[in-house]
Amino acid sequence: MGTIGLAVIGAGYWGPNLVRNAQATPGLRLQYLCDLDADRARKVLGEYSTVAVSDSLDEVLADPAVDAVAIATPAGTHLPVAMKALEAGKHVLVEKPLAATYDEGRLLVEAADKRGLTLMLDHTYCYTPVVEHLRDLVRGGGIGSVQYLDSVRINLGLVQPDVDVLWDLAPHDLSIFLSILPDGVQPIAVAAHGSDPIGAGRACVAHLTIELTGGAMAHVHVNWLSPTKVRTMIIGGSNRTVVWDDLNPAQRLSVYDRGVDRKDATEVGAQARAQTMVSYRTGAMVAPALPEKEALRAVMAEFRDSINDSRPPLTDGRSGLRVLSILEAASASLAKGGVFLPIRSTENASSTAEGVNA
Numbered sequence: 001m002g003t004i005g006l007a008v009i010g011a012g013y014w015g016p017n018l019v020r021n022a023q024a025t026p027g028l029r030l031q032y033l034c035d036l037d038a039d040r041a042r043k044v045l046g047e048y049s050t051v052a053v054s055d056s057l058d059e060v061l062a063d064p065a066v067d068a069v070a071i072a073t074p075a076g077t078h079l080p081v082a083m084k085a086l087e088a089g090k091h092v093l094v095e096k097p098l099a100a101t102y103d104e105g106r107l108l109v110e111a112a113d114k115r116g117l118t119l120m121l122d123h124t125y126c127y128t129p130v131v132e133h134l135r136d137l138v139r140g141g142g143i144g145s146v147q148y149l150d151s152v153r154i155n156l157g158l159v160q161p162d163v164d165v166l167w168d169l170a171p172h173d174l175s176i177f178l179s180i181l182p183d184g185v186q187p188i189a190v191a192a193h194g195s196d197p198i199g200a201g202r203a204c205v206a207h208l209t210i211e212l213t214g215g216a217m218a219h220v221h222v223n224w225l226s227p228t229k230v231r232t233m234i235i236g237g238s239n240r241t242v243v244w245d246d247l248n249p250a251q252r253l254s255v256y257d258r259g260v261d262r263k264d265a266t267e268v269g270a271q272a273r274a275q276t277m278v279s280y281r282t283g284a285m286v287a288p289a290l291p292e293k294e295a296l297r298a299v300m301a302e303f304r305d306s307i308n309d310s311r312p313p314l315t316d317g318r319s320g321l322r323v324l325s326i327l328e329a330a331s332a333s334l335a336k337g338g339v340f341l342p343i344r345s346t347e348n349a350s351s352t353a354e355g356v357n358a
Contacts, residue, residue: 003029004091004304005065009057009081010072011035014095016044017296018070018122019051025300027308034060057081061088068118068307071095076162079104082119086111091118093303096171097327098320102344105324109317118306119317123175126315127298129290130244130252131176134235137255138180143237146185146216149177151233154223164202166192166330169222174323175315176233177210177218186213187322192330193338198225208330211340252290257283321346 006028008018015033022030030051035041038055045051054060060069061084068091071081078099082092086108098121099105112119125131137143151173160168177187189211194203204225210218231246243254306313325344333341 002308003027004307005029005031005063005067007032007034007060007063007066007069008072009034009060009069009085011037011041011044012072015072018072018300019044021294021296021300022070023051025297025304027304028300031063031066032060057084061085061090066090068093068303070122070303074162075167076100079108082108083111086115086117086119089115089117091120091303091307093120093122093299094320095122096175096320097167097324098317099324102321102324102328105317105321109321112317116310118303118313119320120303120306120313121175121315121317121320121323122296122299123171123179123315123319123323124295124299125172125176126179127295127302129293130246131179133253133288133290134176134242134244135180137242138235138237139182141182142240143235143242143255144239145214146181146212146235146237148216148236149218149233150236151176151219152221152230154221154226155229156227157224159198159200159204159224160202164194164206164331165204165222165224166194166206166208166334167327168224170206170208170220170327170330171323173220173222173233174326175319178319178322179314180235181212184213185216187211187218187326187343188213189340189342190326190329190333191338191340192334194334203334206334208326209340210326210343249292251287253288255286255288257285318346 004027006022008015011033019033022028032052032054033041033045034054034057036055038053041053060066069085070093071078072095073081075097078094082094085092099108108119153169153173187210191209192206194206196202196204198204205223208220212218233244235242241256244252246252302313325346329341329343333339
């Protein structure tokens with residue numbers, strides 16, 4: 001297609017970031033910033049911007065110069081806004097979550113599939129150099145078989161008026177898990193526990209425990225009430241363990257050749273078997289050098305390339321459905337006191353990949 005005409009829908013918290021990165025991405029031409037508050041949109045663009053401002057979604061979608069839209073509106077509006085864009089023949093980049101429910105998200109995936117359009121999720125962390133390195137390392141067998149994942153995302157954050165802390169923060173961690181896990185390792189069940197100690201009317205502190213195929217387990221701790229900010233993830237493997245500290249730019253990743261080995265019972269004598277079949281391995285730690293780059297710029301480049309190349313993006317509609325399937329099961333578990341519940345399979349859902357490649 002060459003240069004792609006883009007409209008950003010929503011000038012609130014995240015919209016300005018989309019505007020800035022769209023304007024800095026070759027091959028994208030920002031045509032509109034659309035917001036119900038036109039004055040707010042003008043303030044985002046600045047006094048001398050040549051980008052058009054509109055408070056009418058219909059006006060933006062009717063313009064043939066607009067090939068694609070990037071949606072940064074509240075989650076509850078994702079279905080109507082994205083569906084209108086798809087029905088108008090526009091490619092869609094949408095903020096997490098894909099929609100307010102799995103069934104709504106599936107409608108969007110099917111609409112994109114039917115029209116052969118790109119539907120992409122802005123799962124920004126999946127485009128960071130750290131996650132790109134983790135994906136290669138874990139999926140390439142560099143840590144051996146996956147044994148566990150443990151993520152902590154806590155800070156004194158903004159208590160959201162429409163969603164609990166699980167729906168606000170956990171999509172980041174879940175999208176990362178789904179991006180780096182090998183094809184044969186999938187979430188199959190989830191248990192969620194949460195509390196609302198400040199009386200906000202929704203969980204402000206929550207823990208997810210996710211059962212994975214093969215016996216591995218993932219854990220996510222999210223919290224709006226912590227006075228300190230923590231962003232860590234540990235991926236344990238049979239050969240190596242990786243620690244990611246996102247708040248340490250000097251050493252975000254540490255790869256440890258340390259762990260626990262279990263000897264086969266036939267390899268040791270009866271006396272040794274009676275004592276232990278576990279040995280501890282203490283090896284070196286390696287901190288890979290990683291470039292620093294703005295992940296949202298990579299998101300914009302992937303959106304552009306997926307449209308131009310008629311291929312599914314890394315975080316396509318199916319990836320958004322997979323996150324929603326976990327979140328919905330987690331919410332049901334939370335309501336039932338934390339019991340494990342199965343995660344809905346997305347294998348039979350239409351995918352953006354099928355639509356683009358049709």
